[in-house]
Amino acid sequence: MxxxxxxxxxxxxxxxxxxxxxxxxxxxxxxxxxxxxxxxxxxxxxxxxxxxxNKEAVDPVDFRKLKELLPEKAEGLNRTEATGEKNGAMGFTISQAEARYSGDGDASAHVEIFDTGGVAGISTMALAAWSMADIDKETATGYEKTTKREGYKGYEKYDNQNKSGELNVLVADRFVVNVNGNNLSVDQLKSILGAIDLDKLSGLK
Structure with missing residues (x-):
């Protein structure tokens, strides 16, 4: 990362x-x-x-608050690991929580929640550059596009052949949520993202 x-x-x-x-x-x-x-x-x-x-800098929330938003179960998958930390690089401080999930048939998912806090503008751009673009692309086996998730700017990428993909969403111009999955349908990935309360995330301080 x-x-x-x-x-x-x-x-x-x-x-x-x-x-x-x-x-x-x-x-x-x-x-x-x-x-x-x-x-x-x-x-x-x-x-x-x-x-x-030019956005005003704020302190990232405690990563433990982010961990509380990670569901124990999601789309039939069980959470096997949940971690969190606050770290900095090049003067930027970020809080992060992540969880890994597994299920039948080698199905797996990885969920990350970041609070870019400190210098929200530049660190958000580094983690979610797609949020400042309009993307709509199709390939022989899949697609990628920018979209909206519960009113928030999002990004979606999926490969039908490998049954793998990712969903990303930017909340309140500071929180970045990433969902990556393997051996899952795009609807299952959307269901996993839907298990995270984005409005509650938006209100964290």
């Missing part, structure tokens, strides 16, 4: 620097419009990065 965080952060830093020029009014208006091309899409990404960077 730390390597993914650092690599994503490097990309975000480049995009953020590209957003420093221009008038604020023009940027806000442009964010409301659908991008006409890849250049505009990149600029909108950078504008969003700048906005999130």
């Amino acid at each position: 730390k390597n993914r965080f650092i690599l994503s952060l490097s990309l975000v830093s480049v995009l953020f620097l590209s957003a420093c020029g221009g008038k604020k009014e023009a940027e806000e208006e442009k964010e409301k419009e659908a991008p006409a091309n890849a250049v505009e899409a990149l600029q909108q990404f950078a504008n969003k990065a700048k906005t999130m960077h």
